[in-house]
Amino acid sequence: MGANETTAEWYTRFAANEAHGRSAVYESWAHGVAGDPEVIAAIEQLPPQRRQPALLFAVTRLLGAPVGDYAGWRAFTLAHWSDVRREAFVRLTQTNEPLRCAALMPVLARIDGPIALLEVGASAGLCLYPDRYSYTYDGGEPVHPADGPSAVMLDCATNGVVPAPSRLPDIVWRAGTDLAPLDVNNDDDALWLETLIWPEQHDRLARLRAAVEIARADPPLLVAGDVTDALAGLAAQAPPDATLVVISSGVLVYVARPQRELFATAVGALDARWLSLEAAGLFSGIAAGIERATGITPPGLAGRFALALDGEPLAFVAPHGDRIDWFAPPLPGE
C-alpha cells in the first residue's frame, strides 16, 4: 500500500499494474473490490500488510471461493468472512518460483565450486535445486543436470553479454531459512504454494508441481527464522571446503529497512558470496551502481528487479526470472 493510498486506490492500482495481462480473474476481482464499500470495510478490519490484494485473493481461493466473476467471489467472501479473516492473519505471501533459478544460474555457474547454497526467505526451498533443473537461454542448446534432462525446464530470454552457462554447478550442500518454512511433503503447505499461483497461470502451476516432486525426493534443510537471525548458525553448518553462496530472491522487500541493512552487514561478515534477485531500489549501494552503469536514477527503478553479486548490480531481471538484461561488464572468464 503506497503512502496516503486508500484501499480502493490500492486495488485499482493492483488491477491496472499487476493483474492486467496476467490474470483476468484477479483484475476483475480487484476492480470489483475497488468499487465495493462493503467489501472494503471488511478488508479494512485487517492490518495494512494483510490487505494485499494477491494475499487476500489467494486466501479466499484456499477456502473455496469460486474462480469466476466478481459477484460469485464477493458472495463467498462476505459469507465466509470470519474464515477469510482468520487465514489472512496467518498466511504469508510465500510464492516459490523455481524459474528465478534461470536468472541466478549464469552467475552461480561462474562461481568456483563446489558450492554450498544457503537461501534466506526460501519458502519451500524450490530455488535450492538449481542443479536439478534444465535450462535454455534464448531457446538455445539446453543445459541439463549431470544425470540428464530434468522434468523442470526453465526458459529465459536475455539481452546483453549474459554468460549463459555451459554446465551446471556442483552443489554439495543446500539449506534455507524462512519466517515460516513450507514443507513440500505437507499437503496443506503444498496446496498453499499452488494457491499462490494466479488462476490462469497454468505453466507456472505445472512447473511448481514438477519442482515440488524434485524437492520431495530430497527435502531441503529449512529452519525457521528471520533473514538475519538464522543466517550465521546455518552458515556455520556448511562444509568448509565448499564456496558458501547466500541467495536472496524476492524476500528483502518484506523486511523492514533497518533489518535489511543488518542482513547486508551480516552476509558481508560471512566468508560467502551473496547473490541477490531483489527489487532494484532496495539498497542504496545497488541503486548507485545501477545509476553508474545505466544512468537510471532511483525513481526509474520502481517495479524493476536487479541481479547483484556481493552488492554489485549486474543486470535487470524479470521478477520471476524469465528475462535478463545484462548491463555490467562481462564476468571474469569470458
Ligand SMILES: C[S@@+](CC[C@H](N)C(=O)[O-])C[C@H]1O[C@@H](n2cnc3c(N)ncnc32)[C@H](O)[C@@H]1O
Ligand atoms: C515471495 S517469497 C520468495 C520465495 C523464494 N525466495 C523464491 O524466490 O521463490 C518470500 C519468502 O520470504 C519469507 N520472508 C518474509 N520475510 C522474511 C523475514 N524477515 N525473514 C525470513 N523470511 C522472510 C516469506 O515467508 C516467503 O516465504
